[in-house]
Amino acid sequence: MILRWLALRETILFGAILVLLGVIYTRFPAFVAPNNLIRVFNDTSPLILLAIGQMIVILTRCIDLSVAANLALTGMVVAMLNVAMPELPIAVILLVAVCLGAMLGMVNGILVWQLQIPPIVVTLGTMTIFRGLIFVISDGRWVNSHQMSAAFKAFPRSTILGLPMLSWFAILAVILFIVVMNRTTLGRAFYAVGGNPHAATYTGLNVGRTQFWAFTISGALAGLTGYLWVSRFGVAYVDIAGGFELDVVAACVIGGVAIVGGVGTVTGALLGALFLGVIKNALPVVNISPFWQMAISGAAIIIAVGFNARSGRDKGRIILKRAEAVAPT
Amino acid sequence: MTQIRTIPDRLQSPWARRLKSWESLLLVVAVTIFFLNSMASPWFLDPWNLSDATFNFTEKAMIAFAMALLIISGEIDLSVAPIIALASTAMGFAVQLGFGTPALVLVGLGVGLLCGAFNGVLVTRFGLPSIVVTIGTMSLFRGISYIVLGDQAFRGYPVDFAFFGQGYVWWVITFELTLFAVLAVVFGIVLHKTNFGRAVYAIGNNPVGAAFSGIRVARVKFILFLLTGLMSGVAAICLTSRLGSTRPSIAMGWELEIVTMVVLGGVSILGGAGTIPGVVLAAFIMGLVTFGLGLLNVPGIVMSIVIGALLISVIALPRLWERWRVR
Numbered sequence: 001m002i003l004r005w006l007a008l009r010e011t012i013l014f015g016a017i018l019v020l021l022g023v024i025y026t027r028f029p030a031f032v033a034p035n036n037l038i039r040v041f042n043d044t045s046p047l048i049l050l051a052i053g054q055m056i057v058i059l060t061r062c063i064d065l066s067v068a069a070n071l072a073l074t075g076m077v078v079a080m081l082n083v084a085m086p087e088l089p090i091a092v093i094l095l096v097a098v099c100l101g102a103m104l105g106m107v108n109g110i111l112v113w114q115l116q117i118p119p120i121v122v123t124l125g126t127m128t129i130f131r132g133l134i135f136v137i138s139d140g141r142w143v144n145s146h147q148m149s150a151a152f153k154a155f156p157r158s159t160i161l162g163l164p165m166l167s168w169f170a171i172l173a174v175i176l177f178i179v180v181m182n183r184t185t186l187g188r189a190f191y192a193v194g195g196n197p198h199a200a201t202y203t204g205l206n207v208g209r210t211q212f213w214a215f216t217i218s219g220a221l222a223g224l225t226g227y228l229w230v231s232r233f234g235v236a237y238v239d240i241a242g243g244f245e246l247d248v249v250a251a252c253v254i255g256g257v258a259i260v261g262g263v264g265t266v267t268g269a270l271l272g273a274l275f276l277g278v279i280k281n282a283l284p285v286v287n288i289s290p291f292w293q294m295a296i297s298g299a300a301i302i303i304a305v306g307f308n309a310r311s312g313r314d315k316g317r318i319i320l321k322r323a324e325a326v327a328p329t
Numbered sequence: 330m331t332q333i334r335t336i337p338d339r340l341q342s343p344w345a346r347r348l349k350s351w352e353s354l355l356l357v358v359a360v361t362i363f364f365l366n367s368m369a370s371p372w373f374l375d376p377w378n379l380s381d382a383t384f385n386f387t388e389k390a391m392i393a394f395a396m397a398l399l400i401i402s403g404e405i406d407l408s409v410a411p412i413i414a415l416a417s418t419a420m421g422f423a424v425q426l427g428f429g430t431p432a433l434v435l436v437g438l439g440v441g442l443l444c445g446a447f448n449g450v451l452v453t454r455f456g457l458p459s460i461v462v463t464i465g466t467m468s469l470f471r472g473i474s475y476i477v478l479g480d481q482a483f484r485g486y487p488v489d490f491a492f493f494g495q496g497y498v499w500w501v502i503t504f505e506l507t508l509f510a511v512l513a514v515v516f517g518i519v520l521h522k523t524n525f526g527r528a529v530y531a532i533g534n535n536p537v538g539a540a541f542s543g544i545r546v547a548r549v550k551f552i553l554f555l556l557t558g559l560m561s562g563v564a565a566i567c568l569t570s571r572l573g574s575t576r577p578s579i580a581m582g583w584e585l586e587i588v589t590m591v592v593l594g595g596v597s598i599l600g601g602a603g604t605i606p607g608v609v610l611a612a613f614i615m616g617l618v619t620f621g622l623g624l625l626n627v628p629g630i631v632m633s634i635v636i637g638a639l640l641i642s643v644i645a646l647p648r649l650w651e652r653w654r655v656r
Contacts, residue, residue: 063460111641111645115644115645115648115649116648117641117644117645117648118598118599120405120460120598121588121592121598121640121641121644122641124585124588124637124640125589125637125638125640125641126637126641127585127637128582128585128633128634128636128637129633129634129637129638129641131630131633132630132631132633132634132637133634135628135630135631136631136634140628140630238630243468246464246467246468249461249464250465250468253461253465259458259460259461260458289476289479291472291475291476291479292472292475292476293472294468294469294471294472294475295468295469295472295473295475295476296472297468297472298465298466298467298468298469298470298471298472299465299469299472300465301461301464301465301468301469302451302462302465302466302469305457305458305461305462305465306451306455306457309455309456309457
């Protein structure tokens with residue numbers, strides 16, 4: 001039991017993060033101070049939110065490269081909405097962000113479900129379309145901090161029990177999706193569809209529709225993050241979160257989500273995101289140029305995917321394996 | 330996702346098939362866009378303008394040829410634009426060390442080959458999915474460029490190095506256009522007239538079947554990755570020579586346009602089908618569209634909406650059509 005738990009991907013990754021923090025501690029003890037760790041977690045929260053959505057999409061044998069563009073487009077829309085109607089309550093803004101993000105995700109989902117276009121092509125296409133749309137609606141102009149209302153900017157920074165709202169959203173999303181993935185039929189359907197689409201079809205699951213819901217969830221999370229991102233940094237323009245989709249995929253792959261589908265956990269995505277987040281925040285502290293970050297996440301993706309392929313070879317279909325382990329021998 | 334293909338009782342005549350092919354549709358589209366462009370702007374039909382317009386697609390098309398083969402074989406390489414960035418950075422670095430033009434060309438091609446080999450080894454030796462591998466190398470290769478250059482730029486390329494991107498072979502015919510034409514013929518012959526080309530199709534349609542019929546699947550795929558890297562190196566030489574400087578953000582987003590070009594050219598993204606003439610026509614169409622929109626003062630980012638929509642609709646429309654016909 002303990003051995004099996006130790007061999008878990010998540011445990012190894014958690015250990016790796018601890019080792020990483022330990023190494024940084026020997027040189028810069030201040031980095032591991034609780035306050036700073038909270039700051040690192042808060043800074044990584046957008047990545048965690050997106051990684052959860054991406055994990056679900058990848059589970060169903062798809063990939064969503066449009067998340068960062070979705071984030072930027074939704075962010076721009078809510079920022080412009082706020083400028084136009086500053087008295088609009090934050091709850092409405094949040095609702096708009098989640099719904100708009102979900103709708104953009106549905107566009108991806110419908111193209112994949114109804115027209116069977118390969119997800120990578122769909123999301124490469126929508127990625128540029130969404131970015132282009134930001135330019136069209138904003139006319140290339142920035143929405144700056146002084147144009148946004150005070151409540152709009154204050155929301156992600158407001159703290160509850162010492163944690164900023166942004167972090168709470170990440171924590172709530174982690175808890176919500178752990179429950180969804182393990183305790184609902186939809187959650188199990190994501191695993192089944194990715195693990196073996198043919199078998200899933202025979203058990204009565206609609207593979208395309210399940211993929212559609214995966215894209216919708218990923219889009220909704222991206223939309224939510226769009227508002228949080230724009231209000232936190234106090235600026236919205238065409239290129240915000242440019243290339244962030246790669247970090248999101250990297251977080252998933254590092255977190256043990258198999259790109260061939262069917263294998264992955266919310267905890268894995270969370271830890272993968274935290275791993276990247278710690279590295280990103282540690283680089284300036286240990287005096288390495290931030291220009292290294294891109295190459296490091298690239299290398300991390302390659303190493304992680306190689307590692308996954310090695311360890312995943314004998315795993316097979318996850319649901320059957322689980323059933324075998326539970327069955328008395 | 331598997332497509333069911335029925336075998337018809339009687340084949341259509343070769344001419345009817347040719348008329349109904351994707352390539353003839355592309356030809357019609359290309360001619361229409363050409364016509365519309367010449368209507369829309371009085372400056373379009375100037376030979377020098379048209380010659381400038383070819384720069385919109387020549388470099389991308391060189392990579393698209395190799396990418397077409399790779400996609401037909403069932404793999405993909407999303408790291409081509411970062412390979413350009415890395416090769417260009419290496420050439421800029423070589424300039425700082427005082428190397429001349431021949432050495433620069435070797436450096437560009439060499440880095441392209443090395444990057445292609447790196448992708449190829451990861452995909453064929455370790456059996457990793459090419460999408461993830463090249464998403465990883467995409468950020469790795471460009472990341473290395475950023476490490477080397479940061480927010481700086483390499484300049485000071487030798488004068489004779491400018492020929493590759495700015496030189497004219499005859500009248501308005503640029504060196505790049507000539508190279509594009511030569512490569513189109515070479516790739517056309519390789520894909521359509523050689524055993525290697527047949528092997529590429531076979532692998533794309535059924536890799537296991539191909540392996541059982543004696544094709545060295547891994548080796549062919551590895552060669553295709555090498556080829557894609559090499560062509561990215563060639564494109565890097567042309568682009569660097571044309572721009573005369575290297576920044577780490579060079580050729581940003583090109584992988585999307587190149588994949589769009591290949592798919593627009595009728596290459597199945599699932600592998601196994603596609604032709605080089607189709608890719609050539611698609612290159613012309615994309616060049617004409619961007620050039621025409623440019624003449625109409627449409628900003629670049631709006632053009633990217635057009636490219637993105639084009640990518641999705643070229644795949645979506647035939648499927649919608651099929652569905653409508655079945656009803």
